[in-house]
Amino acid sequence: MDGGVPLTTVMCGYGEDIVSFLRFLEDDVRELARKLESSGEDMRTASRSLADTDAGRIGPPALSGRCDEFADSWDYGFGQLSELARGIGDVANNAADTFNVTDEDLERALREGGGAA
Template structure:
């Protein structure tokens, strides 16, 4: 190969991190959804708590969605980098003289 390097572990670490974000956001959304807001007492406060949970639930869903998109991009970058590295290595090989 060539001197063009990017550690594969960087991609592996990023991919693992972003892959787990969607799962963690889903867990948090489910927890918020199943929270009993009535324990806070006053009905206005219960309504506000439910509104908060709904808004945060939507935001967490969006974060999970974007994290999945980031995983796809990380995979594409890794694939493209690998191909470019191979092409660069090929271009640096000595040319064979024709007959």
């Protein structure tokens, strides 16, 4: 890299102050991963809060039993969503890593191929 700027940027004629397209995608994908992981943690926190709720205070036993069933189902669903969000976040981070490696490989190929101006 030339002064911290990927050669692919210079080769595209955008100037040295603009980062490459792949670097831009890397940042966006990492931000997406961060948001997914954060939302997964929010779901786990909400689920734990519901687990501490006493449905017996809601009303008749039949209603509290239904509330307990709903809370169990909700907890399971949130757990599944949380795991999916974490998994998608991991995939997004892996994609960002691939963008970075591809950008560096492209820069190296352009340098070795004599494409640098």
